[in-house]
Amino acid sequence: MEGEDRVHKDFKKLKGDWQKIGRERPYWGVLTNELFLPESIDGNIDKFYERGRKVVERLREIARENDFAFEGKRVLDFGCGVGRLSLAMARYAKDVVGVDISEGMLKEARKHCNHGNVEFMLSDNLEEFGTASFDAIISLITLQHIRPLLMKEYIGRLLRLLKPGCYAFLDTRTEVAIATGTDETSRYMEVHFLPGDEVEEIGTANDCVIRAAVPRGRKDGNMGFIFVFCKNTT
Ligand SMILES: C[S@@+](CC[C@H](N)C(=O)[O-])C[C@H]1O[C@@H](n2cnc3c(N)ncnc32)[C@H](O)[C@@H]1O
Secondary structure (H helix, E strand, O other): OOHHHHHHHHHHHHHHHHHHHHHHOHHHHHOOOHHHOOOOHHHHHHHHHHHHHHHHHHHHHHHHHOOOOOOOOEEEEEOOOOOHHHHHHOOOOOEEEEEEOOHHHHHHHHHOOOOOOEEEEEOOOOOOOOOOOEEEEEEOOOHHHOOHHHHHHHHHHHHHOEEEEEEEEEEEOOOOOOOOOOOHHHHHOOOOOOOHHHHHHHHHHOOEEEEEEEEOOOOOOOOOEEEEEEEOOO
16 A cells, blocks of 8 residues: 555544544543543542643653753643643643544543633644644654554654744654553554654654653653654754
């Protein structure tokens, strides 16, 4: 199959999968823990969003270590899901735009949003944003679900949305570290990998340097990395 057809087919499958998850088990689709299944989420909703606040504190720490701060910035949260990170980021950023391909996810995100500086949008391809339109981009546990050819396209598109001197914090899995295809999770969602050198190549092609690769989860990086990209100023 030609590259373009492949990407088109992969996108249709991706969107179908996440629309189903958004309809049937949105919170579990973000964190695959039984506490967040539809039958148990009501008693655990605070715990769910608290995890988002912790992750955002960690992102702020990583940003500081790399001479960046989210305060006063216009931030894109790509694959925002039910708004776990967007809502926590809204406490610091000037504006947050959360985008997703799943209406069910966005419906839940909007339900929990009482910040005037957050907007949740359905977007298939990020085309509604001009180039260089964000000061910061975050995307966690999202790219790993996109098949590699399409994942590479998205990373490029995201980096083109960054203003000069601005930062993107994107995570990917870089090694095959888990078995997929048999358990409950993989019946719902695919998990994919992209070697670190390919991530770096996309950065270079889009005028960005990788300032840091922060191991996610296990210290040996088997769970992947948060890549900290900085867009060149010249
Ligand atoms: C595992 S959830 C993570 C949600 C959020 N980043 C968080 O950490 O709470 C992945 C989300 O990415 C969304 N997603 C997957 N592919 C996408 C795409 N191509 N464009 C926008 N959103 C996408 C899914 O619909 C889902 O809501």
